[in-house]
Amino acid sequence: NAGVTQTPKFQVLKTGQSMTLQCAQDMNHNSMYWYRQDPGMGLRLIYYSASEGTTDKGEVPNGYNVSRLNKREFSLRLESAAPSQTSVYFCASSQQGAAVFSYEQYFGPGTRLTVT
Amino acid sequence: TQLLEQSPQFLSIQEGENLTVYCNSSSVFSSLQWYRQEPGEGPVLLVTVVTGGEVKKLKRLTFQFGDARKDSSLHITAAQPGDTGLYLCAGARYGGSQGNLIFGKGTKLSVKP
Numbered sequence: 001n002a003g004v005t006q007t008p009k010f011q012v013l014k015t016g017q018s019m020t021l022q023c024a025q026d027m028n029h030n031s032m033y034w035y036r037q038d039p040g041m042g043l044r045l046i047y048y049s050a051s052e053g054t055t056d057k058g059e060v061p062n063g064y065n066v067s068r069l070n071k072r073e074f075s076l077r078l079e080s081a082a083p084s085q086t087s088v089y090f091c092a093s094s095q096q097g098a099a100v101f102s103y104e105q106y107f108g109p110g111t112r113l114t115v116t
Numbered sequence: 117t118q119l120l121e122q123s124p125q126f127l128s129i130q131e132g133e134n135l136t137v138y139c140n141s142s143s144v145f146s147s148l149q150w151y152r153q154e155p156g157e158g159p160v161l162l163v164t165v166v167t168g169g170e171v172k173k174l175k176r177l178t179f180q181f182g183d184a185r186k187d188s189s190l191h192i193t194a195a196q197p198g199d200t201g202l203y204l205c206a207g208a209r210y211g212g213s214q215g216n217l218i219f220g221k222g223t224k225l226s227v228k229p
Contacts, residue, residue: 004158042221043159043204058216090158103147103208103217107158 002026004108006091012114013081021076021111023091031094032074033058033105034066036087043090049074081115088112119143120207120220128226132194137223139205140187146208148181148188149217153202195227 004025013019025032034046045058049068063085065077074093078085092105121140129135139148147166151159163172165181165188172179176199178191192199202224206217 040221043219045216048216092158103206104149104161104164105159105206105217106161107151109158110156 004091004093004106006089006108006111008111009109010112012116013078014116015082017081017115018077018079019081020078021089021091021113022073023075023108024073025091025093025106026072027093027095027106028071029093029095029106030071032068033092033094034064034074034076035090035092036060037090037110038087046076046089081113083115086113086115119209119218120205122203122205122220122223124223125221126224126226128228129195131196131227131229133227135192135195135225137190137192137203137225138187139189139207139220141207142186143207143209143218144185145218146185146210148185148208149206150179150188150190151204151206153204153222155201159202159204192225195225197227197229200225200227 007022030051033048035043037043044060046060046064047058047066049055052071055066055068067075089111091108094105119141123138147164149164150162152162153159163179168183168185170181176193180189202222204222205220
C-alpha cells in the first residue's frame, strides 16, 4: 500500500498562474483533508471532505477550491496564485467510523509550492 | 486563537538526555494525538490518547493525557539522534466536525550525537 500520495513534490509558479495539487489514498478512507504548513504557524486546515460528494471549508479556504473526484482522490486548486500561498501543502486521510479512529490522520509527503 | 500551546518551541539536547514536551489548552478534547514530522516529510502518527489520566508507552516514549483532558505531555528517555524531528500534538474537540483536529505549532527537537 502506498498510503497517501501527492503530486507534484515541488512547484514554482508565477503570480496569477493556476495549478492543481493532486492527492490519492489507497486505504479506503472516507475523509480527506488539505492543510498548509508555514513556519511559526503550524498546520492549518484549508478544506476537508468528510465523505465522497461533500466538501467543507476549513480555517484558511480563501484562494483555494477543492474537488473530491471519487473516494480515493481529493484535489486542491489555486485559481490565481499569490506569493502569500507559498507554503508546504499536505493532504491527509482518515477513516470514518468509531470516534477515536476517525481522528487518526495519515499524511502524504507534501507539495512544496513557491509563488514568485 | 491558539487552542493548543506547545512548549518548548525548540529543544536541542545531547544524545542520552531525557526530555519532556508539553501540550496545553483551555479546551477539553475527546482525544489527543501526537505526531512526529521529519524534514521534507509529512507528519506520522505516534499515538492517540483517549481517557483522562491515560499513560501510553512506545519504547522510550511515554505519553500522558491530563486528568481534565486539556493537556498532554510526551517524555523521551535517553534521546537518540533518530528522535530528531518536529513533534506535533493535535486535539479532537467535542462537537467538532468528525475527523477535524486542532494542531499545535510543534516542538522542534534536535538530538546531537
